Amino acid sequence: MRKWLATQTMNFTSQLGAGIRYFDLRISTKPRDPDNELYFAHGLFSAKVNEGLEEISAFLTDHHKEVVLLDFNHFYGMQKCHHEKLVQMLKDTFGSKMCPAIFAHEVSLQYLWEKDYQVLVFYHSPVALEVPFLWPGQMMPAPWANTTDPEKLIQFLQASITERRKKGSFFISQVVLTPKASTVVKGVTSGLRETITER
Numbered sequence: 001m002r003k004w005l006a007t008q009t010m011n012f013t014s015q016l017g018a019g020i021r022y023f024d025l026r027i028s029t030k031p032r033d034p035d036n037e038l039y040f041a042h043g044l045f046s047a048k049v050n051e052g053l054e055e056i057s058a059f060l061t062d063h064h065k066e067v068v069l070l071d072f073n074h075f076y077g078m079q080k081c082h083h084e085k086l087v088q089m090l091k092d093t094f095g096s097k098m099c100p101a102i103f104a105h106e107v108s109l110q111y112l113w114e115k116d117y118q119v120l121v122f123y124h125s126p127v128a129l130e131v132p133f134l135w136p137g138q139m140m141p142a143p144w145a146n147t148t149d150p151e152k153l154i155q156f157l158q159a160s161i162t163e164r165r166k167k168g169s170f171f172i173s174q175v176v177l178t179p180k181a182s183t184v185v186k187g188v189t190s191g192l193r194e195t196i197t198e199r
Helices: 012-017 049-062 080-097 109-115 126-130 150-164 181-186 192-197
Strands: 022-029 038-041 045-048 068-076 119-123 134-136
Touching: 012 049, 022 080, 038 049, 038 080, 045 049, 049 068, 049 080, 068 080, 080 119, 119 126, 126 134
Parallel strands: 022 068, 068 119, 119 134
Antiparallel strands: 022 038, 038 045
16 A cells, blocks of 8 residues: 555655755654654655654755745644644744745745745644744645546646636645545556556
8 A cells, every 4th residue: 555655755855955845744643652753644654743844944054045835734633732742843943934924925035035034834723823933724725636637637727727816825736646446446556656647
């Protein structure tokens, strides 16, 4: 199943080096974890959150004009104490590099550079309303086509682009083909990359 669940083969440093500046982040606790750590997750547990954030921070320290968008959009098994831990981790790691939530149309690279901001944190939880440097999740909508058909995906993306102009927010175009259960069964020995992305 790992071949169907793994969505990324590169660590944060490699992705940043390749030009990636937006990260779709899903955070999870592990059942019965004595250390109460937070992990990146997408069906599988990945790296510890603090380690990934440190990689991003190191890159930003070396590249003062770079800006990243961190979109924390799914939380699994998280209670209030876990959100508090994650918020503190963000403060400790990025500090004054984080841009407080303002109107999306006011944010330009020039504005961010003048203020020495390098990180925008979108947080899809009511917690965002309590913390000035967390942008509410609705400021980063990410409609999802949920299809394995490339033509349907393109139609969906074209319609989404028309709609996004009305929103007054940031916007994600998810160019993602999503396998159905039948797709997985047919390609059980291959995987996501071979069955969907490389055709």
